Amino acid sequence: QFVKSARARNKIRQWFSKERREESIERGKEALTKAIRRSNLPLQKVMNPDVLTEVADRLHYTDLSGLYAGVGEDHVSTQNVIEHLGALFDTEEEESEELDTTPITSAPSAPSQYGDAGVVVPGAGNVLAKLARCCTPVPPDEIEGFVTRGQGISVHRADCRNVQQLRDQPGRLIEVEWAPTKSSVFLVEIQVEALDRKSLLSDVTHVLSESHVNILSASVQTSRERVAISRFSFEMGDPKYLNHVLNSVRRIDGVYDVYRTVGKRREVH
Numbered sequence: 654q655f656v657k658s659a660r661a662r663n664k665i666r667q668w669f670s671k672e673r674r675e676e677s678i679e680r681g682k683e684a685l686t687k688a689i690r691r692s693n694l695p696l697q698k699v700m701n702p703d704v705l706t707e708v709a710d711r712l713h714y715t716d717l718s719g720l721y722a723g724v725g726e727d728h729v730s731t732q733n734v735i736e737h738l739g740a741l742f743d744t745e746e747e748e749s750e751e752l753d754t755t756p757i758t759s760a761p762s763a764p765s766q767y768g769d770a771g772v773v774v775p776g777a778g779n780v781l782a783k784l785a786r787c788c789t790p791v792p793p794d795e796i797e798g799f800v801t802r803g804q805g806i807s808v809h810r811a812d813c814r815n816v817q818q819l820r821d822q823p824g825r826l827i828e829v830e831w832a833p834t835k836s837s838v839f840l841v842e843i844q845v846e847a848l849d850r851k852s853l854l855s856d857v858t859h860v861l862s863e864s865h866v867n868i869l870s871a872s873v874q875t876s877r878e879r880v881a882i883s884r885f886s887f888e889m890g891d892p893k894y895l896n897h898v899l900n901s902v903r904r905i906d907g908v909y910d911v912y913r914t915v916g917k918r919r920e921v922h
Contacts, residue, residue: 678718681725686909688731689738696880699738700848700909708737771833772808774798781805782829784840788813788916791839791892798829810915833891840869841895842886844919845902846910849881856905857883864898865889884914 689699698704702717709720712729723729770782771792782798788810790796795811799819808829809816819826833839845857854873861868866887874882889895895913902911913920 674722677722677725679721679725681721681723683910685721685724685731685734688735690910692735692739694735694738694742696878698742698878704738704741707741708734711737769834769837770808771831771837771839772796772798772806772829773832774806774827774829782808785809785813785815786840787815789840789842791841791895792831792833793892796829796831798827800825800827814916835890838888838890839892840886840888841866841892842884842914843899843902844912844914845881845883845885845908847881847883847905848907848909849875849879850907853881853905853907854883857885857902857908860901860905861885861887861898864894864901866898 686700689696705720706717709715709717712720712723712734714720714723720729720734724731724734770784772782772784774780774782782805784790785807790808790810790813796808797811797816798806798808799816801807806827806829809819847853847857854871858868858871866889868885868887870884870886872884876882889898899911899913902908
């Protein structure tokens with residue numbers, strides 16, 4: 654069926670235009686955040702919306718969203734934005750950040766004792782398999798199996814640093830495939846970077862709980878610049894839902910970056 658109504662066509666065009674703009678805003682925000690983190694600018698001050706809005710005005714954008722969209726659509730470079738930010742601040746390199754660990758008063762949940770690993774060995778029957786905690790693999794990560802002594806098969810991400818060492822014992826490496834079931838449970842670790850404020854940890858924890866994940870642990874470090882680095886580990890049944898969880902956290906006031914970590918390092922796509 655062709656859309657015959659001019660009004661309907663306009664609505665469709667408006668919808669696609671809005672979708673493209675939102676994608677550009679998200680893409681631009683991510684690119685600018687990475688560029689700012691690489692610079693020597695004081696992160697806590699630079700990520701202040703008032704400061705970024707002032708730069709947006711200098712670059713002739715009506716608001717901060719417009720600036721993000723401009724970066725996302727390559728109308729303005731991140732370097733150009735950094736130069737304008739640098740004009741607002743003393744760019745002398747500051748002392749190395751000293752991190753203070755903030756204790757978490759709430760007791761973490763216990764890891765689930767139920768659920769299977771969601772992994773099978775092609776051509777084999779029921780085989781005991783465990784997901785390695787060193788790299789916390791989840792579908793659709795590329796995975797490899799390693800035959801352990803008395804504990805079945807340990808499943809690692811193919812890029813896990815430990816797998817590089819295990820390859821010295823090729824006779825114990827085995828092909829494995831994802832085959833998650835309704836009872837499968839996967840461990841996920843994420844890092845949240847935000848401007849420190851009251852109730853930040855509570856807000857992030859609330860969003861994760863609302864996303865129906867089982868939080869196992871949480872920790873926060875706050876720099877002298879009042880930048881909070883929070884790390885969470887949690888269990889979830891369907892990793893396809895992970896991007897939705899990350900986007901929900903990303904919308905929390907003050908959060909400027911959130912991503913999955915693998916073996917204490919940022920996941921590389």
